[in-house]
Amino acid sequence: MALMAAVLLVYSYQRESAQRVRDTVAMARALSSVVDRELAAVESALQVLATSPHLKSDDLAAFDAQAREALSNHAADNVVLTDAAGRQWVNTFRSFGAPLPQQEMPQLRKVLDSRRPVVSDLFTGPLMQRPALSVSVPVFRDGRVHYNLSMGFFPDRLSAILEEQRLPPGWIGELFDGGGNLVARTHQPERFVGQRAALWQEPEIREHAAGAVEMLSAEGIPVIATFSRSAVSAWTVAISVPRETFTARLERPLGWLILGTVVLLGGSLALAWRFGGRIAGAFRGLSEHALRLGSGQAVTIPSFALREADAVGRALMDASRMLLEARHDAHHDALTGLGNRVLLKEVVDRQLALSRRQGGELALLYIDLDDFKPVNDRFGHAAGDELLRAVSDRIRAGIRRSDLAVRLGGDEFVVAMFAAGGAAADVAAKKLAEGLAELYAVAGAEIRISVSIGIAASADGRTTSERLLEEADAAMYRTKGAAKPRPASASAPRRPETYSDAPMSR
Incomplete structure (x- = not known):
């Protein structure tokens, strides 16, 4: 039974590792979209x-x-x-x-x-x-x-775009052109920009538009490098995560379980004649919890009054806690605590499938802060981060408990409204725009911002999360040039609607 628990934890480790790779690829793809928008x-x-x-x-x-x-x-x-x-x-x-x-x-x-x-x-x-x-x-x-x-x-402008994404410590963001030359880098750009990217030597990058490889970084550090190539500019965004950082949180519970299993097996063999019944019951209990851990459920294990069994139980609970934390981190934005692009896709895809079977409406509100960059330039990135957290709090407070708010990156947010069509979304957009336009106390100053909001709705679920997000994004961009705030209605299902507030003032 202990061996079964170890096998299940190894399986969970491999599954969570693959999920983290997919999430990092999604982050590279989102960053590539940011660069494409700047070029556009x-x-x-x-x-x-x-x-x-x-x-x-x-x-x-x-x-x-x-x-x-x-x-x-x-x-x-x-x-x-x-x-x-x-x-x-x-x-x-x-x-x-x-x-x-x-x-x-x-x-x-x-x-x-x-x-x-x-x-x-x-x-x-x-x-x-x-x-x-x-x-x-x-x-x-x-x-x-x-x-x-x-x-x-000059490349330093693109390096600044990479820096604005606030990658975790130790992670390296890179941007290279269609010939494999490094255009921007978050770590030591003055040393490496202009050189051929190390990732360009890997055959996978020539065969696939997105993926991940294990390699050595330009500094000689073992990394897992994920990449996404733009179909528009043929430029590639790569995010390299040190192998040690990538695996540390997943390998520790596996080591605990192996150690606990060895101790438990040795003790059970030595004391089988005395504690056979109690050990058998402990193994059954641990196996049940190990199966729950393998399915991703939270695990709480009571004491079995056996030191070795309790050690394994604590190891399983540590593994459960760490895996749940890793899953939460993979679906949430570290700066604001809102959901991220990965969570948005999973939830919207699930809701669209439900709408196709049972009917029901769904709307996305794509929110972009107008002229956010001057706040960073004048008050610094710490003030910019404080403003993003304040905006996130207002978005969270301004929507229904059944809705989902996420941060895509930079100064872009999305609200997914369930069981709500274009009319309800337009009302919500106006309410959010008014709330977000109120004064913020940031860095000892009062700052006022405005937002541009694009709306895309689906009445029957016959679309995809990517298409719906693209429509809301396009609707948001159409509001950028509007002289006055106005909602735009759509006559057909899923056609984007738009709303924009007044220009930023401080």
Whole structure:
């Protein structure tokens, strides 16, 4: 029976280990989405700038001034305008009219050939002689590419995005381009950015868009590296967890059980003639609890009045507690205590399946804090974390007990409303927006923020959690440019609805 308990715990260990790998892959996939959104925002800004009337009239001095103004509103370092021959006409690193390099950049040829926006790999800028990246869009005239318009940025901006995700201590976040060059890193970026990523040498990354491998990090540390490659930019986000950290919380209860089993078996053989009946009863009780542990249930074991059996019982209870804590950590956000993306997917998928069988409505509210970055920039990341916790408390207090609130990462939250359609979700969105817009006392200052909320609803469950979340995300982004707060109704089931509050003020 003790051997059965050991086998069951090994099985639980392996299952929890696989679950933690899946959760870390999901975290890498979510971080990849954050990077894609940043690149998409830069591309959108370039598409708007490409319609400038100054370009049509070739008034490049006026366009230079317009580009500098646009640059101040986006997370980029410079704007470059190049003609089809590779000649730079505008580069905001230099005053207009100053001499500029006439070196053709690789991304120019890609834009000319594809006639589509291009995200570059890491390159050395000819003017600043520093590693840089760019997003480029074509500017058409008479049906052909007349100019190439680019926004460039240095890798430290992307490293800052990785740092904002607050990975646990010891974990390493990396971002590398389509050629395997490290673009950003949370640990010693100044040492490794620009080098070929260690993970790029693994065959799995060339065969799969997401997965996990055991390897040595660039520092020579044994890690479990999970990765997710973007289908949009072909860039890859990797999260490396030290092997020791990954397994420590799961291996300890296994060691306790092995030790307790050895002690129990030795004692039972020596004292079988005296304690046979009592030991047999203890084994039966331990086996029942071991089976419950194997199924993921909480275990509370009473004393058997046998030292060895009680030691095993305590080991099983320690294992139960640690496994439950690991499961909780895998489904909740460490900063705010809200659920995370993994929990949201499990709960929404389960509710959608129930809706398909029995009917019932479901709605998602995608909440994004407007202009959260200035709070971090002005008051520091500690104040930003305090604000995120305060926002989480208001979201939790502003929803029904039957609803689920999660933090996706950064300043993005989702509320899943069960047995509620678009109308009820719109009312809840307005209530949340009003509550979240009230003053916050953070870092000795009073701060006011606003939010953008997108709504997606399902009336029959004939969708997926990913699709519903994408619709709510898209609806939220449509509110960003709205001049006034307004709810938007949808005539068909599952079509997103939107609501936005007023712009941020402090």
